[in-house]
Amino acid sequence: MRFAVVGAGGVGAFLGGRLARAGHDVSFVARGRTLEALRARGLRLTGDEDFTVPAAATDDPASIGPVDYVLSCVKATQITEALAAAGPLLGPGTAVVTTQNGVDGPRLTADVVGAGHTLPGVMKIFAMIERPGVIARRGGPGTLEVGEWDNAGTARVRALRAVLEGAGVGSPEPDDIWAVLWRKAMMVIPLGELGAITGLTLGELLARPRLADLWRRATAEIAAVARAHGIDVGEDAVEETMAFNARQPAGSTASLCRDLMAGRPSELDPQTGAIVRLAHEAGVPVPLHDLMYEVLRLGRAQAG
Numbered sequence: 001m002r003f004a005v006v007g008a009g010g011v012g013a014f015l016g017g018r019l020a021r022a023g024h025d026v027s028f029v030a031r032g033r034t035l036e037a038l039r040a041r042g043l044r045l046t047g048d049e050d051f052t053v054p055a056a057a058t059d060d061p062a063s064i065g066p067v068d069y070v071l072s073c074v075k076a077t078q079i080t081e082a083l084a085a086a087g088p089l090l091g092p093g094t095a096v097v098t099t100q101n102g103v104d105g106p107r108l109t110a111d112v113v114g115a116g117h118t119l120p121g122v123m124k125i126f127a128m129i130e131r132p133g134v135i136a137r138r139g140g141p142g143t144l145e146v147g148e149w150d151n152a153g154t155a156r157v158r159a160l161r162a163v164l165e166g167a168g169v170g171s172p173e174p175d176d177i178w179a180v181l182w183r184k185a186m187m188v189i190p191l192g193e194l195g196a197i198t199g200l201t202l203g204e205l206l207a208r209p210r211l212a213d214l215w216r217r218a219t220a221e222i223a224a225v226a227r228a229h230g231i232d233v234g235e236d237a238v239e240e241t242m243a244f245n246a247r248q249p250a251g252s253t254a255s256l257c258r259d260l261m262a263g264r265p266s267e268l269d270p271q272t273g274a275i276v277r278l279a280h281e282a283g284v285p286v287p288l289h290d291l292m293y294e295v296l297r298l299g300r301a302q303a304g
Helices: 010-021 031-042 076-085 105-113 155-166 177-198 200-208 207-227 237-246 255-260 268-282 288-304
Strands: 002-007 025-029 043-046 051-053 054-059 067-071 095-098 121-131 133-147
Touching: 002 010, 010 025, 010 043, 010 051, 010 067, 010 121, 010 133, 010 155, 031 054, 043 054, 067 076, 076 105, 076 177, 076 268, 095 105, 095 155, 105 288, 121 177, 133 177, 177 200, 177 207, 177 237, 177 255, 177 268, 177 288, 200 237, 207 237, 207 268, 207 288, 255 268, 255 288
Parallel strands: 002 025, 002 067, 025 054, 043 133, 067 095
Antiparallel strands: 043 051, 121 133
């Protein structure tokens, strides 16, 4: 099976590395120092295991041609540009799998390639770039849940799940991929927001009762927005999310937090901004997200 991984950061490298090790035809679309490292030394994954695989890497999607699946692993802010350039990867039956944090990834993807080519996906992992071409897995289940736009059971989704499982990437079958997407947002968006504001890790946030309560309230706001848009995240979604948080590595941080603290381009708008936008569209009050969005936007502007 042929794959193209667009974006060789933590998620893209983890997925592409596992698939390549399992013998699949995997090409990475990368640039700059990452492209140079992949060509020179291959891709190394560390963490629960340590292995290196040769990496077919290019900055020219036309040199790859049409593939079965495109794994879109760029940041949400890069989707439009990256997929517009990735046209040569798309054949009539090619599926583009989204992996971005937040809830805007599938919409942004469909705006470029069409909903028929888009498979909403939810990646659950803590993985970080140690240096170009070297990715460290820090925790999380390491799973990729995938579904059709309308949650239909299709051959291409079943085939992808089977390939992922065979490569050591868990791929549970979701009843509703949109509910899974929003449930992840309930966890990772507040972690990124509160982490960026306080400079604290997951464990440090949970160890402070007032901050843990803020996290719970922010999670509840996202759940309310999901329900207002017809997404059934479950009656106990907030408490189940907080329980999931408590099981994750204490030193974990979200990419939103790391990027904002380092002054890099971030997913603040497609994560926090999307929640605020969707809340206002539905008439749902989200005072914490309104406040955090303004605070973090101000901090970003001052850092820039």
